Each structure stands twice: as structure tokens, then as C-alpha cells.
Amino acid sequence: xxxxxxxxxxxxxxxxxxxxxxxxxxxxxxxxxxxxxxxxxxxxxxxxxxxxxxxxxxxxxxxxxxxxxxxxxxxxxxxxxxxxxxxxxxxxxxxxxxxxxxxxxxxxxxxxxxxxxxxxxxxxxxxxxxxxxxxxxxxxxxxxxxxxxxxxxxxxxxxxxxxxxxxxxxxxxxxxxxxxxxxxxxxxxxxxxxxxxxxxxxxxxxxxxxxxxxxxxxxxxxxxxxxxxxxxxxxxxxxxxxxxxxxxxxxxxxxxxxxxxxxxxxxxxxxxxxxxxxxxxxxxxxxxxxxxxx
Amino acid sequence: xxxxxxxxxxxxxxxxxxxxxxxxxxxxxxxxxxxxxxxxxxxxxxxxxxxxxxxxxxxxxxxxxxxxxxxxxxxxxxxxxxxxxxxxxxxxxxxxxxxxxxxxxxxxxxxxxxxxxxxxxxxxxxxxxxxxxxxxxxxxxxxxxxxxxxxxxxxxxxxxxxxxxxxxxxxxxxxxxxxxxxxxxxxxxxxxxxxxxxxxxxxxxxxxxxxxxxxxxxxxxxxxxxxxxxxxxxxxxxxxxxxxxxxxxxxxxxxxxxxxxxxxxxxxxxxxxxxxxxxxxxxxxxxxxxxxxx
Numbered sequence: 087x088x089x090x091x092x093x094x095x096x097x098x099x100x101x102x103x104x105x106x107x108x109x110x111x112x113x114x115x116x117x118x119x120x121x122x123x124x125x126x127x128x129x130x131x132x133x134x135x136x137x138x139x140x141x142x143x144x145x146x147x148x149x150x151x152x153x154x155x156x157x158x159x160x161x162x163x164x165x166x167x168x169x170x171x172x173x174x175x176x177x178x179x180x181x182x183x184x185x186x187x188x189x190x191x192x193x194x195x196x197x198x199x200x201x202x203x204x205x206x207x208x209x210x211x212x213x214x215x216x217x218x219x220x221x222x223x224x225x226x227x228x229x230x231x232x233x234x235x236x237x238x239x240x241x242x243x244x245x246x247x248x249x250x251x252x253x254x255x256x257x258x259x260x261x262x263x264x265x266x267x268x269x270x271x272x273x274x275x276x277x278x279x280x281x282x283x284x285x286x287x288x289x290x291x292x293x294x295x296x297x298x299x300x301x302x303x304x305x306x307x308x309x310x311x312x313x314x315x316x317x318x319x320x321x322x323x324x325x326x327x328x329x330x331x332x333x334x335x336x337x338x339x340x341x342x343x344x345x346x347x348x349x350x351x352x353x354x355x356x357x358x359x360x361x362x363x364x365x366x367x368x369x370x371x372x373x374x375x376x377x378x379x380x
Numbered sequence: 381x382x383x384x385x386x387x388x389x390x391x392x393x394x395x396x397x398x399x400x401x402x403x404x405x406x407x408x409x410x411x412x413x414x415x416x417x418x419x420x421x422x423x424x425x426x427x428x429x430x431x432x433x434x435x436x437x438x439x440x441x442x443x444x445x446x447x448x449x450x451x452x453x454x455x456x457x458x459x460x461x462x463x464x465x466x467x468x469x470x471x472x473x474x475x476x477x478x479x480x481x482x483x484x485x486x487x488x489x490x491x492x493x494x495x496x497x498x499x500x501x502x503x504x505x506x507x508x509x510x511x512x513x514x515x516x517x518x519x520x521x522x523x524x525x526x527x528x529x530x531x532x533x534x535x536x537x538x539x540x541x542x543x544x545x546x547x548x549x550x551x552x553x554x555x556x557x558x559x560x561x562x563x564x565x566x567x568x569x570x571x572x573x574x575x576x577x578x579x580x581x582x583x584x585x586x587x588x589x590x591x592x593x594x595x596x597x598x599x600x601x602x603x604x605x606x607x608x609x610x611x612x613x614x615x616x617x618x619x620x621x622x623x624x625x626x627x628x629x630x631x632x633x634x635x636x637x638x639x640x641x642x643x644x645x646x647x648x649x650x651x652x653x654x655x656x657x658x659x660x661x662x663x664x665x666x667x668x669x670x671x672x673x674x
Contacts, residue, residue: 115530119538123530170496175488194469195541198492199534202464202499206529209503213522220514227521228507235500236409236417240493244413247489 091370098137105158106130109211115203122192122200123207126165131183132380135274136161138299138371142278142292145366155215156226156277159208163234164270166204169197171243205234222281229276233269242266254332260301262332268300275299275368284361291361295368298354302376305347308333310380312340318380351376385664389431396430399452403505409497416486416494417501420459425477426674429568430455432593432665436572436586439660449509450520450571453502457528458564460498463491465537499528516575523570527563536560548626554595556626562594569593569662578655585655589662592648596670599641602627604674606634612674645670 110124136157143153172179172187173194180190189197212218212226232238242265249262275296279289310319312335334343354372358364404418430451437447466473466481467488474484483491506512506520526532536559543556569590573583604613606629628637648666652658 113530115535116538116542118542119530119535166496170492173492175483175492189469196538198464198467198469199538199541202460202495203530203534205496205499206525206534209521210525210529210531213518213525220518223518223521224507224514227503227517231500231504231507235504236407236413236497237504240497240500241409241413244410244490244493247493248410248412 091367091374094141094367095137095374098140099133101154102133102136102140102157102161103130105154106161109158109207113207118192118196119199119203122188122196123204125191126169126188126200127162127204129183129185130161130165133161134303134375135164135270138271138368139274139278141367141371142275142363143282144278145282145361145363145368146279146284146288147282152217153278153281155211155218156230156281157274159211159226159230160270160274160277162204162208162211163230163239166201166208167234167239167243169201169204173197176247218281225280226277229273229280233273238265238269239267242269249332254337256337259332259334259337263304264297264300267304268297271300271303272296279361279363288361288363291357292363295354295357295361295363298350298357299372299375302347302350302354302372305334305343305350306376306378308335309340309343309347310378311335315379347376385661385668388435388661389668392431392434393427395448396427396434396451396455397424399448400424400455403452403501407501412486412490413493413497416482416490417498419485420463420482420494421456421498423477423479424455424459427455428597428669429458429564432565432662433568433572435661435665436569436657437576438572439576439655439657439662440573440578440582441576446511447572447575449505449512450524450575451568453505453520453524454564454568454571456498456502456505457524457533460495460502461528461533461537463495463498467491470541512575519574520571523567523574527567532559532563533561536563543626548631550631553626553628553631557598558591558594561598562591565594565597566590573655573657582655582657585651586657589648589651589655589657592644592651593666593669596641596644596648596666599628599637599644600670600672602629603634603637603641604672605629608673641670 106127107124110120110127113120139157139160140150140153143150168182169188171177172182173189179187181187188200208230209227212223215223234240242262245262246266249258272293275292276289279292284292311323311333314323316323334346338346351372355369358368400421404414404421407414433451433454434444434447437444462476463482465471466476467483473481475481482494502524503521506517509517528534536556539556540560543552566587569586570583573586578586605617605627608617610617628640632640645666649663652662
């Protein structure tokens with residue numbers, strides 16, 4: 087089963103990578119801009135969000151091509167957010183996944199513009215997809231702009247910035263994460279299932295699923311910062327401890343964080359069953375998210 | 381006639397301003413983010429782009445409400461581009477229209493996020509407009525993402541950055557401007573006329589009109605940098621001369637630049653006549669663009 091999942095992820099990642107590059111190579115734009123967009127998109131790692139989107143599609147639909155541009159758009163948005171987050175004025179990171187960050191490889195102005203370009207292009211890609219009808223395009227754009235904009239990811243990033251160096255409750259921590267990382271995961275699940283023609287009842291249970299999946303993702307991130315292998319996670323362990331960042335282990339202890347994660351996994355799987363998706367790869371991906379080592 | 385035009389612009393500006401604020405006030409998002417988005421949107425000056433969009437609509441259609449969200453979205457995009465352009469890594473401007481730039485009033489991270497949020501929200505606003513059908517929404521989003529993204533404004537910004545301190549031809553200069561400022565003007569004209577149900581032949585002539593209008597806008601900008609009143613243009617005159625920036629007066633002389641502008645005005649008006657828009661405010665707006673003193 088695990089072997090199957092690994093192959094599944096590998097296949098999807100390859101398809102997504104190929105399509106991401108194709109969409110960028112097709113652009114007739116200034117060389118440096120294209121180079122800079124391609125640099126960060128190629129450096130992309132796990133492609134978790136687009137893989138989830140395709141798995142959510144395949145839980146209900148049978149022509150995966152239909153979900154591909156949404157997966158591409160989502161990964162463009164994720165990539166732009168990393169480029170901007172890494173900027174000196176934000177997290178000021180010099181390396182990401184062992185390579186220089188975009189503004190280190192190029193320069194800050196180029197990194198800002200490459201991020202802006204990827205963000206904008208993601209909506210262009212959906213609006214031009216010949217496999218989707220106009221209603222599908224509008225619903226996807228509505229959901230993606232909501233999840234990635236001020237109501238979603240950007241809002242979460244703002245909350246996160248202001249929470250640094252402040253004491254914080256578990257409820258506040260969850261609010262930051264549901265916006266900052268959860269909203270894009272929610273989009274991944276929604277977009278895939280919506281295009282696969284899930285019913286509105288199924289979509290409603292999947293919303294719960296996505297909510298817990300986002301929290302699982304974040305708790306595991308915090309746990310890896312303590313117990314992870316620095317070579318695998320691509321950054322030194324203990325980096326959260328040095329700063330004042332609020333994390334689950336800090337609030338609940340390491341054991342408490344693991345327990346919390348397991349209760350989220352249970353709730354996520356319950357929601358999947360109610361959404362009639364218990365035989366899809368989403369079930370295994372939930373464990374994969376919970377147990378990932380990087 | 382001039383009095384009429386001034387009233388027309390004043391009315392439209394007020395309607396646009398009110399609507400811009402309403403769309404932002406409606407957001408339930410982190411306070412600082414909202415404050416920062418509102419700050420730059422309120423500081424907005426001439427609202428040329430949305431006024432043009434509404435005038436293009438009214439050349440053909442009779443329910444201006446239908447064009448309002450496109451005008452709002454366009455102004456959000458324009459505002460985001462100013463916020464990002466002013467950043468230290470880009471133009472490094474401390475003031476805009478006599479007020480501190482966004483990153484000076486807040487901080488760089490907030491300015492980056494406010495720009496990202498306005499950009500993303502512009503697509504959300506269009507996708508949620510109850511007055512438009514799905515095909516209209518998709519066509520607007522297609523055009524807006526093209527005009528503002530790597531193919532359009534962001535691409536132009538990149539070309540402009542690389543052209544600094546380099547010798548440049550008139551053709552290269554025009555290429556920069558048609559991308560950097562021209563594309564959004566083109567969107568303004570297209571979106572308004574499209575929603576007003578202009579024919580495809582009319583739209584095609586309007587494309588020419590928008591092209592010349594963009595050039596008029598830029599030539600006049602360059603001329604004002606030499607002959608303008610610093611109090612009116614909101615920056616010291618002669619700022620282009622000090623740096624290596626390519627401008628029309630530098631390439632053609634001041635008199636040559638004025639001649640060039642006048643020939644663009646003639647071509648713009650010819651295109652308007654062919655598009656059956658010679659009795660619309662677009663005619664007068666062309667002169668207004670050409671003769672503006674700030």
C-alpha cells in the first residue's frame with residue numbers, strides 16, 4: 087500500500103512538474119523575469135498541494151486532465167508566496183531547499199516581480215483552460231482568490247508576522263495556521279472535488295477534512311523542527327526554539343503535540359468517510375502528511 | 381465643454397472612490413492589513429484608469445453599474461503596482477503624492493503583503509460581481525491577468541529596470557511603456573467597451589486608440605518632468621534628467637516630444653471615430669490626457 091502511494095505521488099509529481107515548466111516556457115516575456123520564475127518553480131519540492139488537488143479530483147472524477155490547470159495555478163501561488171516570504175523584509179532567508187532563495191540568486195526587485203508575475207499568471211492559466219466551462223473557471227477563481235488573498239493566505243501571513251514575539255493561545259495559533267497554510271490546502275481539496283463533480287454534501291465534509299489536514303500539516307512541521315533530520319528538512323532543527331515563534335510543542339509539549347496530531351488524523355479520516363472518499367488516495371495521503379519526515 | 385468634462389471626471393471619481401472604500405471596508409481581515417490597503421487606495425489620485433473604463437463603457441452601454449467592479453479591480457491593480465514599485469528594492473520612494481509611501485507609513489513587510497492582497501482581491505471582486513454573467517467574468521479576468529501580469533505590466537516593469545543606465549532607441553522605449561503603463565490602459569478601454577457590448581470591429585479600433593493613448597500619457601509624463609509645476613506633479617522637476625532614464629524629450633528634444641504627442645493624439649482620435657465613439661467622453665479625455673498639468 088505504502089509502495090502504491092509512493093508511486094502515486096511520484097507519478098503525479100512528474101506530471102505536475104512537466105506541466106509547470108511547460109506553462110512557463112510558453113511565455114514570451116523578458117528573459118530575466120522568466121528565468122527567475124522558472125528558477126523558483128523548478129526548485130519546488132514536494133508538490134503536496136497540487137498532488138492533493140489531483141487526488142481529491144480522482145476521488146470523484148475520471149479525467150484528471152481537467153484538474154491539471156488548477157493544480158498548476160495552485161503551485162504558482164504557493165511558489166510566489168515562498169519567494170515573497172523569503173525576502174529580507176519578511177523572513178530574510180538566504181536558502182530554501184539547499185539553494186539560494188530567489189532574491190539571492192537574482193536580486194530583490196526581480197524576486198518581488200517574479201512573485202507578482204506568478205500570482206497574476208495563476209489566474210490567467212485558469213481563465214484560459216480549454217477543458218473547463220466558464221462557470222467552472224469562475225468558481226475556481228473565486229475560491230483561489232479567496233484562499234490566497236487577504237481573507238486567506240496573505241491575511242494569515244500578516245497575523246503570523248504580528249504574533250512573533252507575543253504570547254499566544256492555541257486558538258490564536260490555529261487561526262494563524264488555518265489562514266496561512268490551511269486555506270490553500272482547502273482550495274486544493276475543494277477544487278479537485280468540485281471539478282470531479284462531488285455533491286455539495288460531500289464538499290461540505292471535505293471542508294472539514296481539509297481543515298484538519300491543514301492542522302496536521304502544521305503540527306508535524308513543528309514536531310519536525312524538534313525531532314527532524316536537518317538534511318531531510320533542509321534547515322537546522324530547533325530554529326523555532328531560538329525565536330519567539332509559537333508552536334504546538336511549545337504550547338502542549340512534544341508528547342501533547344503528537345497526541346493532538348493523532349486526534350486531528352482521526353477527525354480528518356472520519357470526514358473523508360462521510361464524504362465517500364475512504365477508498366481514495368486522500369486516506370493514505372492523510373497518514374503521509376502526518377508521518378512525513380521532511 | 382471643458383466644464384462638462386471636469387464635472388464628468390469629478391462625478392466618476394467620487395463614485396469610484398466610494399466604491400473602492402466600500403469594497404475594502406467590507407473585508408473581515410487583520411486590522412493592519414486592511415489599514416495598509418486602505419491607506420494606499422485612499423491616497424489614490426487621478427483615478428484615470430477607472431474613469432477611462434467607465435467612459436469606454438458609456439460610449440456603448442447604458443447601465444454604468446455593470447462596469448463598476450472592473451473599474452474597482454483595475455484601480456486595485458494599479459494601487460498594488462505603485463506600492464511594490466515604491467519599495468526600497470525597486471524605486472525606493474519615500475513619498476507619493478505628498479504622503480509617505482506605504483512601506484514608510486507601515487513597514488516593508490506590510491507593504492509587500494498589502495500589494496499582494498490588493499492584486500489577489502481584484503480577481504475576487506470580479507469573480508463575485510452579481511451583475512455579470514460567467515462568460516463576462518472569465519473574459520475580464522483573462523484580459524486583466526494578461527495586461528497586469530508577466531505579459532503586461534510586470535513584464536514592462538522588468539524591462540524598465542533593465543533599461544536604466546543603458547542607451548535605448550525610441551522603439552525600445554515604446555515597448556517598455558506599452559507594457560508598463562499601456563497594457564492597463566488597454567484593459568480599461570477593452571473592459572468598458574466589452575461590457576457595453578461594442579462589436580468586435582469596434583473593439584479592434586479601440587485597441588489602436590488605447591495604444592496611442594498610452595503613448596500620449598507617457599510623452600506628457602516626460603514633458604511634465606521638464607516643464608511641470610513641482611507642486612502640481614508632486615515631485616521635483618528634472619528628476620529624469622539626473623538619472624540615466626530614457627525619455628521622449630531626451631530622444632527627440634522637447635519640441636520633438638510635443639510634436640510626437642500631437643501626432644499620437646491625431647491617431648487616437650481617428651481610431652475613436654472608426655470605433656463610432658467620437659461622441660463619447662473618450663474624445664475629450666484624449667485631450668485631457670495630452671494637456672494634463674499633473
